[in-house]
Amino acid sequence: MKRIIVENISKSYKNAQALKNISFEVNDSELFGLIGPDGAGKTSLFRILTTLLLATDGSAEVFGYDVVKDYKKIRNIVGYMPGKFSLYQDLSVEENLNFFATVFGTTIEENYDLVKDIYSHIEPFKHRLAGKLSGGMKQKLALSCALIHRPKVLFLDEPTTGVDAVSRKEFWEMLRGLKQKGITILVSTPYMDEASLCDRVALIQSGKILSIDTPENITNQYSHKLFAIKSNNLYKLSKDLKEFKSTRSVYLFGQYLHYTSNDNNLNTQEIEQFLFQKGHHEIEIKTIKASIEDCFMDLM
Amino acid sequence: MKRFIGFVKKEFLHIFRDYRTMIILFGMPIAQVLLFGFVITNEIKNAKIAILDKSKDEVTLAISNKILSSGYFILDKNISTQAEIEQSFKEGEIKQVIIFEDDFAGRLVKENKAHIQILADASEPNTANLLVNYTNAIVRDYINKTIKDKRNVMQIVPQVRMMYNENLKGVYMFVPGIMAMILMLVSAMMTSISIAREKELGTMEVLLVSPLKPIQVILGKVTPYFVLSFVSGMSILLLGRFVFNVPIHGSTIMLLLITMLFTLLALSLGILISTVSSSQQTAMVISMFALMLPTILLSGFIFPIENMPIFLQVLSNIMPPRWFIIILKNIMLKGTDFMYIWKETLILLGMTFFFIVMSAKKYKIRLE
Numbered sequence A: 001m002k003r004i005i006v007e008n009i010s011k012s013y014k015n016a017q018a019l020k021n022i023s024f025e026v027n028d029s030e031l032f033g034l035i036g037p038d039g040a041g042k043t044s045l046f047r048i049l050t051t052l053l054l055a056t057d058g059s060a061e062v063f064g065y066d067v068v069k070d071y072k073k074i075r076n077i078v079g080y081m082p083g084k085f086s087l088y089q090d091l092s093v094e095e096n097l098n099f100f101a102t103v104f105g106t107t108i109e110e111n112y113d114l115v116k117d118i119y120s121h122i123e124p125f126k127h128r129l130a131g132k133l134s135g136g137m138k139q140k141l142a143l144s145c146a147l148i149h150r151p152k153v154l155f156l157d158e159p160t161t162g163v164d165a166v167s168r169k170e171f172w173e174m175l176r177g178l179k180q181k182g183i184t185i186l187v188s189t190p191y192m193d194e195a196s197l198c199d200r201v202a203l204i205q206s207g208k209i210l211s212i213d214t215p216e217n218i219t220n221q222y223s224h225k226l227f228a229i230k231s232n233n234l235y236k237l238s239k240d241l242k243e244f245k246s247t248r249s250v251y252l253f254g255q256y257l258h259y260t261s262n263d264n265n266l267n268t269q270e271i272e273q274f275l276f277q278k279g280h281h282e283i284e285i286k287t288i289k290a291s292i293e294d295c296f297m298d299l300m
Numbered sequence B: 001m002k003r004f005i006g007f008v009k010k011e012f013l014h015i016f017r018d019y020r021t022m023i024i025l026f027g028m029p030i031a032q033v034l035l036f037g038f039v040i041t042n043e044i045k046n047a048k049i050a051i052l053d054k055s056k057d058e059v060t061l062a063i064s065n066k067i068l069s070s071g072y073f074i075l076d077k078n079i080s081t082q083a084e085i086e087q088s089f090k091e092g093e094i095k096q097v098i099i100f101e102d103d104f105a106g107r108l109v110k111e112n113k114a115h116i117q118i119l120a121d122a123s124e125p126n127t128a129n130l131l132v133n134y135t136n137a138i139v140r141d142y143i144n145k146t147i148k149d150k151r152n153v154m155q156i157v158p159q160v161r162m163m164y165n166e167n168l169k170g171v172y173m174f175v176p177g178i179m180a181m182i183l184m185l186v187s188a189m190m191t192s193i194s195i196a197r198e199k200e201l202g203t204m205e206v207l208l209v210s211p212l213k214p215i216q217v218i219l220g221k222v223t224p225y226f227v228l229s230f231v232s233g234m235s236i237l238l239l240g241r242f243v244f245n246v247p248i249h250g251s252t253i254m255l256l257l258i259t260m261l262f263t264l265l266a267l268s269l270g271i272l273i274s275t276v277s278s279s280q281q282t283a284m285v286i287s288m289f290a291l292m293l294p295t296i297l298l299s300g301f302i303f304p305i306e307n308m309p310i311f312l313q314v315l316s317n318i319m320p321p322r323w324f325i326i327i328l329k330n331i332m333l334k335g336t337d338f339m340y341i342w343k344e345t346l347i348l349l350g351m352t353f354f355f356i357v358m359s360a361k362k363y364k365i366r367l368e
Helices: A042-049 A071-077 A093-103 A112-125 A135-147 A165-180 A192-197 A215-220 A234-243 A268-277 A292-299 B002-017 B019-039 B058-068 B083-091 B104-110 B125-146 B170-201 B203-208 B214-242 B252-276 B280-297 B310-316 B320-334 B342-362
Strands: A002-013 A016-027 A031-035 A057-062 A078-081 A153-157 A184-189 A200-205 A208-213 A226-230 A247-253 A256-261 A284-288 B047-053 B073-079 B096-100 B116-120
Touching: A002 A042, A002 A184, A016 A042, A016 A057, A016 A184, A016 A200, A016 A208, A031 A165, A031 A192, A042 A057, A042 A153, A042 A184, A071 A078, A078 A135, A093 A112, A093 A135, A093 B002, A112 A135, A112 A165, A135 A153, A135 A165, A165 A184, A165 A192, A192 A215, A192 A292, A200 A215, A200 A292, A208 A215, A208 A292, A215 A292, A226 A234, A226 A268, A234 A247, A234 A256, A234 A268, A247 A292, A256 A292, A268 A284, B002 B019, B002 B214, B019 B170, B019 B214, B047 B058, B047 B083, B047 B125, B058 B073, B058 B096, B058 B104, B058 B125, B073 B083, B073 B125, B083 B096, B096 B125, B116 B125, B170 B203, B170 B214, B170 B252, B170 B280, B170 B320, B214 B252, B252 B280, B252 B320, B252 B342, B320 B342
Parallel strands: A031 A184, A031 A200, A078 A153, A153 A184, B047 B073, B047 B096
Antiparallel strands: A002 A016, A002 A057, A200 A208, A226 A256, A226 A284, A247 A256, B096 B116
């Protein structure tokens, strides 16, 4: 059963094309991730699916309803958490939740079991104003508000942006919990490391989808030999590696440079020798398995 | 209905938690009325004058005394030379100098004619005008009363009565004006800002993706402000009535109904403004230009419409406060029936209808 169907969606603004012919499908109770950098078109896509924007071209369905014709029906069954923190800062935690419950014609008590795991984290602060919460707690409250009416499909636009690492981890655990309860979730994030937490992901860049698959399949399809290289001078290292024979790509990845070559037989000794000649010390070279980010860089 | 009540409750919370909103809602009307009532007046009391009496006889003394005992003037100083006149004006305290020519009483007897020169500081033209008129009147009064020998001089004495505001109190004029201004400001500006705020903070996105109908959102926004503006308007009326004794001669119920109508008009105008502005700033600026200035300048609140250039007179026709002020003055000061204000009421109704239709048409069910 397909819960979200996107067919050849394009969206143009006055002087930019945000989405170019996008198509994908999301299955029932699937946690589907849209992974891409800022400006990739994620928010435009979310707004089209939540009936806030009209696509320039193409069609889309949410839970079997057309996003243009049946927009009223969709608005009853989806939960939406926009990228910008969209709660009332001058209302308390409880008042916010209460308000959204009332707007959707339900009460906190009625659906408490659904939000319990999330809301219990912030319930001790329920009389605090939403504006005074920390980033992580705000996100939890926003998620509780988006969930309070027991939506069939949940749209989360960059829910973890600007949230600390611990809260992010907790947040993803909550999403997995919601998925268990049968809620279909479409989530977007600019953080590549979060991709592996999704059932399937779509890598999106400049309004185009680069690849759609499970995170494992995407990384398994990576066809190059990938080296992680480190030395005492990363800046010089990068410059030198770019001049190395048959270099394919060099990019910074945390403490290391990730390096691929067009020569598949290249081995660590050869690289080490080259770098030693160039005057590098404390050289560390290892072959590694590609991450989603490596795949993304490769597909770009 | 529950959804609607929930929404209204939320709006009230917003209002009560924002002290700036509270100040505008309740502090401003009171401050305005008190300001206009006590401080800014057209009436002159205790204007400082100087007298240059070159004659110093019993007639000039009598006239001086009469002028000074009128309550409008205070003698700042007696001066003795022409040169001091300029000097006294420049010091800034003195609004008017009265000069009696020499041998005043003598000339009056001999030639039946004597001169008083009145110099007024016309850097404030209205004040100068008033002062000169007052002085003239006092002198004329003196002549009429003292010179019994009226031989063949023909006497036409106009008997003036200022109807509906016998004492020409400024506050009679200001209370309706401030009512119009505050209602416009509170209702229209506050609603437009509060809708724009939802857009700016992104909460509008969430509200749109909810089963709330546009009409519920709009009514939910309007209801609290309707109630509060009405309370605000009432507090102005009460202040006017009990602090400044502005009468309400006509039907109070009619007055309240018309006030409600005008509030509704201002609210619908506010919604219209909010549909075209995406941020609180824009909403504020539009409200300022579209509401504040015209209300003050073109509604006849401060400057008489009859004295405006034709172009502005025509323009003033589309200013809702203009009609509201006419109705208010009629009901409060003249005690007129509905018979005589139905035209103005109809205009207000028409405008309200127009704004509601326009904003319903412009209301977006999606983002841009």
